[in-house]
Amino acid sequence: MSALDERPGTSDDEVRRLWDGNAEVWARQVRAGYDPFRDLYHHPTFFELAGDLSGRDVLDAGCGEGRTARILARQGARVTGVDISERMIELAGAEEEREPLGIRYEAASIAKMPMLGDDSFDAVVAIMALMDCADYEGALPEIARVLRPGGTFAYMICHPCFMHGHLGWGKQDGKHIAIRVANYLDEPETRSRWTFAAAPDRDEVEPFEVVYFNRMLAGYLNPLPRHGFVIEEIAEPAPSDEACRAEPRLRKYQGIPHVLAVRAILDPAP
């Protein structure tokens, strides 16, 4: 991943435009299994933290083309997926038509979901989406509104301490042992272009263009209690040995985690 420039103040409209542009290649490559980080590392560790959601009403916030939503639906959850990218939602909807799992999809910002009623969900999950979301603090009251009291809010993001402002790895004896990080306290937005390293066609497609909103750890955690959430668990998971054997690029994250995950509940007695 290479930082191209920094542009404070990127709007939801620009985020939508970028993800609409990424959607086609993203959906095809994710569905082809070219995102082993997700399949071997992010998803297993996230689902362990989020707990059993079968039989529950679940909102997948920033659902993209619907991969997580489909997994949850197959596990027996009643799933709604919301994404700001209309193209992502079209692609998710097409997959739902092809193989109906009862998932409802809506194109909207998670900071404004008027189509969803108060107290509608037992859980809201957001996997690898909130660092792409311009208005995290604006999304929290909406998530709290649609959650039932006592409901779960679980999310996973690129680890804010290591991946934002990431300037590259330091190696010793051929092993990745350190990360250089810049501007952690500045919280700049970073526009990046990247591809799935495992995709065999990575040189033939346009790289994904994204804006990362580089909130600090405090920027993610401190707003939660302000919006009625009680943090239950914070995880900084490492990929398993088995995952690293299957995808050796994961091995370096056994020393420094790629992701941070949080599970909170909406305070039932505020």
Ligand SMILES: C[S@@+](CC[C@H](N)C(=O)[O-])C[C@H]1O[C@@H](n2cnc3c(N)ncnc32)[C@H](O)[C@@H]1O
């Ligand atoms: C890295 S993708 C992850 C998608 C999906 N969660 C997955 O795991 O495949 C980030 C997604 O967040 C969505 N997104 C960014 N800001 C959003 C917002 N304010 N509301 C809803 N979705 C948003 C983007 O459109 C994009 O689909």
